[in-house]
Structure formats: C-alpha cells, structure tokens
Amino acid sequence: MTKAALRTFDEAGLLDTAARLFRQKGFAATTLREIAQAAGVLPGSIHYRYPAKEALLVALMDRAIERAIAAVQTAAAQTSDPTERVRLGLRAHLQLLLSGDDGVYVLLYDWRSLAGRAREEIVRLRDRYEAFWDGMLYEAAGAGRLRPGVDLKLVRLFGFGAVNWVATWYSPGGGRTPEQIADVFWSYMAHGFLPDDRRREAALENLSVLAPLPSADEASRRDSGRSSWRARAEPRWWSRDDVGPRLSSDALPANIRASDFKKATLAAEEYLHDR
Numbered sequence: 689m690t691k692a693a694l695r696t697f698d699e700a701g702l703l704d705t706a707a708r709l710f711r712q713k714g715f716a717a718t719t720l721r722e723i724a725q726a727a728g729v730l731p732g733s734i735h736y737r738y739p740a741k742e743a744l745l746v747a748l749m750d751r752a753i754e755r756a757i758a759a760v761q762t763a764a765a766q767t768s769d770p771t772e773r774v775r776l777g778l779r780a781h782l783q784l785l786l787s788g789d790d791g792v793y794v795l796l797y798d799w800r801s802l803a804g805r806a807r808e809e810i811v812r813l814r815d816r817y818e819a820f821w822d823g824m825l826y827e828a829a830g831a832g833r834l835r836p837g838v839d840l841k842l843v844r845l846f847g848f849g850a851v852n853w854v855a856t857w858y859s860p861g862g863g864r865t866p867e868q869i870a871d872v873f874w875s876y877m878a879h880g881f882l883p884d885d886r887r888r889e890a891a892l893e894n895l896s897v898l899a900p901l902p903s904a905d906e907a908s909r910r911d912s913g914r915s916s917w918r919a920r921a922e923p924r925w926w927s928r929d930d931v932g933p934r935l936s937s938d939a940l941p942a943n944i945r946a947s948d949f950k951k952a953t954l955a956a957e958e959y960l961h962d963r
Contacts, residue, residue, distance in 0.1 A: 702727045702734065703748050707790035715745060715794070715801040742806035745798065746813075752795040753813050757820055759784050770828035771878070777824060778851060779870040785855045786866045796852060818844065847877060 705727040709718045720741055724731040738744040763780035764773035784792055799810045825840045834840075850873050858866070 698727075698729075699737070702729065703744075703751060703791065706744055707748055707794050710745070710748075710794045710798055711790045715741075715798045720744070740806075742802055745794070745802065746806055746809050748791050749795045749799060749810055750813055752789070752791040753817050755789070756781065756784055756792070756795075756817060760820070764824065770824070770831045771833045774824055774828060775871070775874045775878075777821070778847060778874050779867050782851050782854060782866045782870045785852065786858055793855065796855060818848075821848075843877070847873070 702723070706718075706723050709723055709726060713722075718741075720734055720738075721731050723744070724734050727734075734744070738747065759780040760777040763776040766776060767773055785796070799807070799814070802810055821844055822840065825834075825843060828834055829838070829840060851870065854866075854869060858869070864872075
C-alpha cells in the first residue's frame with residue numbers, strides 16, 4: 689500500500705461499513721472481501737491494516753468503547769454530585785446504545801465470536817469500561833452516599849444487565865424516551881420499588897443477603913468454628929485532597945477483590961484527572 693493510498697484511506701468509513709455488515713449478517717458470515725467491496729476499497733488495503741477479520745472487529749470495539757467512555761464522561765461532568773453522575777452516566781450509556789451506532793451493537797453481541805488472543809483483547813477493553821464505571825461507583829461509596837455493605841460489583845452488573853437489555857426490546861414508539869427509561873431504572877436501583885413503610889422491614893428480613901461477603905480468612909475461621917462472621921459496617925475508604933484521590937485497599941469491603949480495587953483505582957484517577 690503506497691503512502692498516497694495511506695493518506696486517502698478512509699479508516700472511519702471502513703469501520704462503519706464493517707460494523708453495518710457485522711450487524712446485518714453476523715461476524716462469522718461476513719467476509720473481508722464483502723467489507724472491501726461495500727467500502728469501495730481493495731481487499732489488500734484492508735489486509736495491510738488488519739491482517740485478520742478478528743483484528744478489524746477488535747478495532748471496531750475499541751472505537752465503540754472510546755465513544756462510550758467519552759459520552760459518559762461528558763454527561764457526568766455536568767455535576768459534582770457523585771450519585772447524580774451515576775444517573776447521568778446511565779442516561780448517556782443508554783442513549784448511545786439506542787443511537788443506531790452499529791459499532792455499539794456489535795460491541796454488545798459479537799465479542800463472543802472471538803477466541804484466543806483476540807478475545808483476550810476484547811475482554812481487556814471491556815474491563816477498561818467496567819473499571820471506569822467502578823471508579824464512579826466507588827467515588828459515590830467513598831463519599832458516604834451509598835448504604836454500607838452494598839456489593840458494588842453486583843450494582844454494576846445489575847445496572848449494565850438492565851440497561852444493555854433495553855437494546856433488544858426498545859421501540860421509539862413505545863411511549864418512553866431513552867432518558868426516561870434510564871431514569872426509571874436509576875430510581876429502582878437507588879430507591880427500590882417498595883413503599884417506605886415496607887422497605888426497612890424487607891431489608892431486615894434479607895439482612896444476610898445485603899451484607900458484604902466474608903474475606904477468605906473470615907470464612908476459614910467461621911468454617912473451623914473458631915469464630916463466626918458477622919456483617920459489619922463498611923468503612924469509608926475514599927479520600928481526596930489537593931493531589932488527587934487516595935484509595936486504601938485495607939479499608940475496602942471484603943467482597944471487593946484486589947484486582948477490582950486496582951482497576952477502580954486507575955479508573956478513578958483517570959476520571960478525576962479529566963474533571
């Protein structure tokens with residue numbers, strides 16, 4: 689591929705075309721020759737940049753994740769309240785899912801088509817986005833805005849599971865806008881759907897479920913009968929000063945793994961650095 693061809697190569701257009709065909713036909717059924725023909729380029733031009741179809745899919749998903757992070761960052765920057773940032777982030781996430789962006793659709797459903805190193809790369813990209821959300825959730829927890837003992841990983845999985853599934857059933861004529869759906873989901877997550885006089889009673893009935901998981905040492909002591917594990921208040925573990933965020937893994941609730949903490953630390957530092 690000549691230097692002149694490199695300068696005129698429309699990579700964004702190629703990714704758009706690939707995303708459209710992957711969504712229409714599926715990743716497995718789409719060939720590089722079909723993508724080249726639809727994009728108006730020679731197959732060799734694609735092979736020069738992407739030696740395999742899997743590499744093209746990874747690049748496409750990388751772009752989709754960058755767009756998602758940028759959309760959530762822009763939305764969250766509208767406020768300094770940590771829980772309001774989560775609500776606005778959910779809005780932005782759902783708006784992007786329902787925007788008609790083929791790349792985002794492929795990101796949701798076609799990553800399972802990969803194997804080996806390509807799949808590992810996609811998982812790394814997915815983990816980066818999840819760690820970015822962990823940073824916002826952990827900031828809200830550290831600010832004392834969440835109930836002690838909340839399993840933040842389950843909060844993220846619950847939120848993503850509910851919001852991502854909207855892409856399978858949403859209809860523009862369904863009576864609710866994406867913003868309204870996101871706000872309703874946030875209301876359910878933040879306030880539940882039980883009346884006030886029933887909420888505390890239900891929480892007490894399910895205290896063992898709401899409590900944080902025991903650490904390995906605590907579980908070992910409990911199983912051996914030397915001591916019993918009891919739910920305890922989650923300590924405040926986030927502090928912020930003039931030089932930025934400081935996180936202490938020693939103060940984390942037991943249900944957060946060290947690897948999760950490391951990812952969230954990096955995401956939180958990146959998030960606060962950009963604000």
